[in-house]
Amino acid sequence: DAKTTQPTSMDCAEGRAANLPCNHSTISGNEYVYWYRQIHSQGPQYIIHGLKNNETNEMASLIITEDRKSSTLILPHATLRDTAVYYCIVSPRSTSGTYKYIFGTGTRLKVLA
Amino acid sequence: NAGVTQTPKFRVLKTGQSMTLLCAQDMNHEYMYWYRQDPGMGLRLIHYSVGEGTTAKGEVPDGYNVSRLKKQNFLLGLESAAPSQTSVYFCASSTSTGLAGRLYEQYFGPGTRLTVT
Numbered sequence: 205d206a207k208t209t210q211p212t213s214m215d216c217a218e219g220r221a222a223n224l225p226c227n228h229s230t231i232s233g234n235e236y237v238y239w240y241r242q243i244h245s246q247g248p249q250y251i252i253h254g255l256k257n258n259e260t261n262e263m264a265s266l267i268i269t270e271d272r273k274s275s276t277l278i279l280p281h282a283t284l285r286d287t288a289v290y291y292c293i294v295s296p297r298s299t300s301g302t303y304k305y306i307f308g309t310g311t312r313l314k315v316l317a
Numbered sequence: 318n319a320g321v322t323q324t325p326k327f328r329v330l331k332t333g334q335s336m337t338l339l340c341a342q343d344m345n346h347e348y349m350y351w352y353r354q355d356p357g358m359g360l361r362l363i364h365y366s367v368g369e370g371t372t373a374k375g376e377v378p379d380g381y382n383v384s385r386l387k388k389q390n391f392l393l394g395l396e397s398a399a400p401s402q403t404s405v406y407f408c409a410s411s412t413s414t415g416l417a418g419r420l421y422e423q424y425f426g427p428g429t430r431l432t433v434t
Contacts, residue, residue, distance in 0.1 A: 236421070238421060245405070245428065246425075246427060246428070247321070247407050247409065247424075247425025247426050247427055247428060248360065248407075248409075248423075248425050249425070250421070250422040250423065250424075253421060291359060295421075297421075298420060298421075300367070301347070301348060301367060301411075301413050301420045302348065302365060302367060302373075302420075303411070303420060303421050303423065304362050304365065304375060304376070305360070305362065305423070306359075306361075306362075306376070307352075307359030307360040307361070308359045309357065309358060309359050310359060
């Protein structure tokens with residue numbers, strides 16, 4: 205079973221920030237938080253990941269609470285192309301190189317025009 | 318650079334038939350994965366490979382076999398298809414070279430939609 209809990213669906217107005225929450229209350233000290241998204245039945249796409257510090261890249265920002273039990277993925281200016289299912293995944297940083305992700309059901313984000 | 322490609326895109330099988338799904342990547346990635354996605358559910362890992370000639374079981378390996386004879390190809394076989402194997406199958410790959418430590422970034426193919434009747 206997935207170690208994360210996400211809302212089933214969310215709406216966001218185009219141009220506004222989309223804030224997608226994720227609960228991972230049983231996260232271990234060596235586990236990272238990874239975010240992927242899946243646009244309309246295509247293969248998933250990596251977005252961002254973090255351990256305990258906030259992270260930002262060209263796609264999104266990731267805010268992780270100090271106790272690491274929850275996090276929020278932020279899309280700063282959502283567009284219609286950001287409509288997708290967003291997956292929050294908790295997994296340890298692999299020393300062998302193998303990442304055996306467990307994808308839950310994710311959050312279906314719909315960006316509204 | 319096509320990335321990760323999957324063949325075929327769609328297939329309908331009768332119960333008991335066999336088939337092979339082909340995944341090919343042109344990025345020289347060492348690691349490759351096969352997932353399945355059932356309606357309304359997330360992806361589940363079937364098998365994976367950390368290099369040419371090596372394979373290992375994932376979360377739901379029963380009823381499937383895999384082979385990695387060439388670095389760029391990862392084959393998923395169904396010896397005797399069952400209706401429970403109706404699903405969308407995704408292949409992914411990742412690398413340990415180039416940008417250091419980016420094995421966590423898996424690149425996915427477009428998927429193969431399989432129906433078993």
